[in-house]
Amino acid sequence: MTRKNIVITGASSGLGKGMAIEFAKMGRNLGLCARRVERLEELKAELLTINPNIDVFIRPLDVDDHAQVFEVIKAFAADMGGLDRVIVNAGMGKGASVGTGYFHANKQTAVTNFVSALAQCEASMEIFREQNAGHLVTISSVSAVRGARRAMTVYAATKAALTSMTEGIRIDVMNTPIKVTTIHPGFIQSEINEKVKTVPFIVDTETGCKAMVKAIEKEANSSFVPTWPWALFRYIARIAPLSVLAKMS
Known part of the structure; x- marks a missing residue:
């Protein structure tokens, strides 16, 4: 089935922006949210140039403001007359080795990437659940497979x-019309990794986002992309010894 009304969080840059562009080409209506509203406004103009026949709604959202998360997603549902798909994409990569004095950064990543994703x-x-329909998509990472340093x-x-x-969540609704997908991107160029000097098998944002959108459209339980x-x-990675993992991160 075609998921016409799609919400993407963290859509002002990187993978969120890249996915929005691909979905606009496919004629989907979009609800886009992020902290940087000026970037969302620029993106909205770009998307309507790509496809003037779609509706694009933008709203400011700091996903760490959990009450606001509920308000914004409900508002998008009202804007669009219901939601067909929500892509939980917002995240960050701050941090350092545990015990080196960067608890504040590690905590921020933990809250944003998990607690705020939960919200x-x-x-x-x-x-x-109210609609008895929809497609939840979470953007995880290949790094979810094993620990890293x-x-x-x-x-x-x-x-x-x-x-x-x-x-x-998928198990909880497996016998309902609601679909739940996890996407595990590999190394794709974005703001979150722009300062990393050596990245194996990295692909550009457009290539990576096309692979992500293709996987999302298949609505499989779990996908690793690019393949x-x-x-x-x-x-x-699941069977590699720790000495190998140490060289990979």
Whole structure:
């Protein structure tokens, strides 16, 4: 089925923006939210240039303001006459090795990537349960497969938690019309990794977002994208010794 009305959080840049562009090309109506409203306004203009036949709604949202999360997602449902898909995309990658004095940064990543993702899932699923229809999509990461060191330690942990939580939601509604998908992107160029110097198998934002949207449209339970090498990586990473993992992060 065609999911006509789609909400994307964290849509002002990076993967959120890239997915919005791909969905606009496909003729989908979009509800876009992020903290940087001026970027959303620029993106809205760009999307309507790409496809003037779609509706684009924008709203400011700091996902760490959990009451606001519920308000904004409900408002998008009212704007669009119902929601067909919500993509829980907002996240961050701040952090450092545990015990090195950066608890504030690690805590911020933990809250934004998991607790705030929970708020987005709760708000979306309330609407989907009421409609008895909808597609919840969470954007996890290939790093969810195993633990990682240094700045990736807490980030990987939050993505593993997000993957597990999404699976639990999927089990909860598996015999209903509601679909639940987890997307695990590999290394895709975005603001979250622009300062990282050496990244293996990285692809540009457009290539990565096209792969993500293709996977989302399939509505599979879980996808690793781009398929090469990340579909294979997940199996190798699960059995790799810690010495190998140390070289990978």
